[in-house]
Structures are given as structure tokens and as C-alpha cells.
Amino acid sequence: MICLLTLPPVPLELKSPLSFRTRAQQQHSHPFSQTLRSHTVPHKTLTGGGTATTTVANVALSEHNDLNAAEEGEPLPAELNEELMPNHVAVIMDGNGRWAKQRGLPTSAGHQAGSRSLRELVEICCKWGIRVLTVFAFSYDNWIRPKVEVDFLMNLFEREIKSQMQKFVSEGIRISVIGDSSKLPQSLQKLISDAEEKTKDNSRFQLIVAASYSGKYDIVQACKSLACKVKDGVIQLEDISESLVEQELETNCTEYPYPDLLIRTSGELRVSNFLLWQLAYTEFFFVKELWPDFGKAEFVEALISFQQRQRRYGARLS
């Protein structure tokens, strides 16, 4: 939704080393298996009554503003293997500003177009059984952008949450927002809080929106939290381990905190203070297209690339 500015770090206020990544065991039935799904999501029988064989529903997916898109599952393209679909996809939605500039439009038009891309992606992820989508909507580093743009984005967030709420509820989508929400406008904070509460028991799909988020900030707050626990005697200093840190990170709101695949649009080849700890073993896929031009075809390309990768987590496969 926003063109990210990658700046040098802005100063912020924030035993068992052989514990092999329990994340691998979380996500896979066998640590080094290529089979990423621990279960298959029956995406063709989501609501009662739909026949799995109909293909009419596929057309509805391309409608940007169609909130009542058919509940029928869209079949996976032939090039993709259902067994190798990622559980958690993360996206850095970069390029809205450039997209608008190319068309002689104001930046706000780029963000509007970007929000359509996001809605499409949420739709596809839901239908293809991806469990979690985390999007970098607004970085902590972006607060220095022009006030006009920042205000527009805050308003856009509010409008989008309000307009999509009905869909989240009806489609079993859980929304979570991570980041330093204290800097967001009060009205947006309240809206987020309500939306999270209303959808907290939804389990079909989770959309995590990183707003006013910084990967470093996430680790600092986890550290502060652990420091308080040490001070209060809840844990000992020596108890601080990778898994304790994992539990304190803001991604503790999901069963799948570690993205399998990270996509960044607009040709930038960097992470820019998005998820940091959580990206340790994530496969990266960089795309030249600007975010508003990122659609199903580009997503399929990313997934094809992902499915061909051999994930070894430091070990050997053979």
C-alpha cells in the first residue's frame, strides 16, 4: 500500500544455541521434508452447497470491488503443487508512488491502486489455502514522509478496514495488526482493536498488517518484555533463549509466525526493516513489477519459484 523509503536506521527507544529451529518442526511433519503442509485445507468445500466442479466462480475473483465474490474455491493453476504451497506468505508492497508518477497521477492514486492489489491477493490466498499473509503496509521508518501522504494512508487504512469488515466476518478471516500502534490516530487504533476482537476466533485465514512496524523494534520490545520478567523473577537471565524470544515477538498472534516466502515488488532488493527474526529461513522472491501491477500471474510466478527451492535449514538433504 505504500512506497517504502529505505533509510539508515532511525534511532529508536527498545541456552541452548543448538536449539535447532523449532519453526521447521512447527511447519513441517518432517523437518527437512519438502512437504510444507501438515494438513490439506479443503478449499473446495468452504460453504455448504457449492459444487467443487464449477468453474464459473473463477471469473468473480478478478472483480476488484466485488465484496460478495462467490464462495467457490478457485482451483490451483496446473503449474502449482498443492502439497508444496507455503503456509505463510509475506509481502513488501512497494512501488505505489512510482506507479502513480508514471501515470502523472498523485501518490494517493498509487496507494488506492495498491489497496486493490492487496484485496485481490487476500482473495487468492484464501482460495488457495494459504494460512497467513503478512503485509508491510507502513514502516516505522515511514513516519517522516510528507504529512499529506501519511494522513492519506491513515485514512485509507480506516476506510479499508471498515469496508472489508463484513467480508472478514463472513469469510472466516482473522485480522491482526502488528507494530507500534501508539503512533496511529486514535480513531484508527480503536477501529483496529475492534476489528481484531471481532475476528479473533476466525481460523480460515489470517491477514497480518504490519503498520508503524519495525523488525528491530519488534525485537527490542521482546527484549524489554523479557527484561521485565527477569526483574520480576518470573524467569532467570539464563533462561532467555531463542524460543522465549519467539514467544515475545509480535508475530505470537499466529500459529505460523515464520514466513515461508517473502515477496517484494518494484525491484528493490532489500528487507528494509520488515520482519527480521522471523525471516531467518524465508525464501525471498524479488519482483520488478510495481505493487499496483502485481496480480495473480505474478503471484503464481513467485509460487512456482518457491516450490522449486530446496530448503535445507543448514543441513544436507542427502
Place this chain on the structure above:
Amino acid sequence: MRKFIFRILSVGTIPNHIAFIMDGNRRYAKKHNLWADDAAGHKAGFLALTSMLKYCYELGIKCVSIYAFSIDNFKRRPNEVQYVMDLMLEKIQGLLKEESIVQKYGARVYFRGNMTLLTEPIRVAAEKAMVATANNTGMMLFICVAYTSTDEIVHAIQESCNNKWVGIQEANGSIAWNQAIGDEEYQLEEKAIIKLRDIEKHMYMGVAPDPDILIRTSGECRLSNFQLWQTTYCLLYSPAVLWPEIGLRHLVRAVLDFQRHRSYLEKKKKQA
């Protein structure tokens, strides 16, 4: 020819720090039918490393870091792990010799990682190498062994908590004796328990500038738990070439990309 290319590159900004994930040794060995011998790939990899260090030195790169051995790599077959450990010991001892590349380029060597996971001979050799090169003022060479970023961060958190806790206990002690310190100051001290800079200070890689470019060979496009904190803003470059086959052209390409991206970012900064 190389000097000429480097002179052209030097017209633009030269990156301060390049990090390398040296991936592809085993695939290289397999490709050249040396697969029966795990050693061959790693030996070829070491030669590639010395070439890269030479080019970086000539180009004026101030700092190089390499992912020599990850904590995750301990999961490999014991004989491969043992071979790599033996090779490492041999090469570390080699650094102390006068004709070594490190001495030639006046490089200061740093071993970074969870050294307690290594055997004593390697720890001792590493310590010796660090002491021997401590006065070198040329390139800084960070060799990450028994390293993962998450382990580094946990360690930094523990150290930060420990220091702050000791600091607060001392502050508590002095409050009892000093009536002048008001409650407010004490509250502030409590709240500002850990800051970003506290964590950064205690990172294994704390003395190094953040990498400007991270080069990972063999086409894999992931960080594998290497310098997650430090590379968050840096250019990620993943050429398909296997590590033992990396050459000057890859380094030149990486630096050119860095210069191109950098000028774009500078423009964006001005617009903000």
C-alpha cells in the same frame, strides 16, 4: 585491466562492508565429479575466498564478513563437520604465517559467533590470530563461525539485561543513600530499561559497520540466519554462480548495483 576497472568503480561510492554467504561448495564438487570427496569442494571454496579478499582489498572495501560455519551446520554428517573443523583449524593457523593473505593486506581478523560451541584447539587458534592481527589497520575481516543471527541476538539480549539489571541494582543501592534522587528519576530509569543501542552494543558484530551488500552465491535467495539485524537495509545480491566459481565480474556487478540503488535511494531521501 583489473586496476582500470576498479578505478572506474571508484568514481562512485565504494561500499564500506560486503558480506558473503559462501554457498555451493558441495554442488561444485559434484559438478566436477569430485563428489566422493567432501574436501574438494571446500578446498576450492577457500581458494575462491582468497581471490575475493584480494579483489576487495584492491577495491578499497574496508570490511568483509563471511559466513564460514553456521550453528545449523553442526547438523550435517559428523565426518563433514569434522573435515570443515580441521580445515578451519589449518587455515586459522595459516593466518599467523607471514605470507598469509591477511598479513599481506594488513587485515585485522575477528572471529565472531558462539565460540563455546567450538573445540578448544580452534578457540585457541582463533584467539591467537585475533591477537596477532590486532594492530593491523587494513581491512577488517569478520569470520563468522558457530554463528547464527538469532543466537547473536539472544546473547545480546542476555548481556543487555545483565548490564541494565546490574545498573539498576546499583541505582537502587545509591537511592537508599542519596535522598536527593526523586521518585521520578527512578521511575524513568525503570522504564528505560533496554534500548535499541543497548542491544546493538552487545552484538557479536557490534564493532562492524552494517553491510552495504550481502552476496549469496549458488542462486539461493535467503539469509539462512546470517546477520538478520545488520542486513535489514542492505542490498541483497544472489548470483546463480557456485561459490568456488565466483569471480571478479560478480563483485563488479554487485558494486555497480549498489551504486545504482544508492543513487536512487539518495534521490528518494531528498524527496521526502
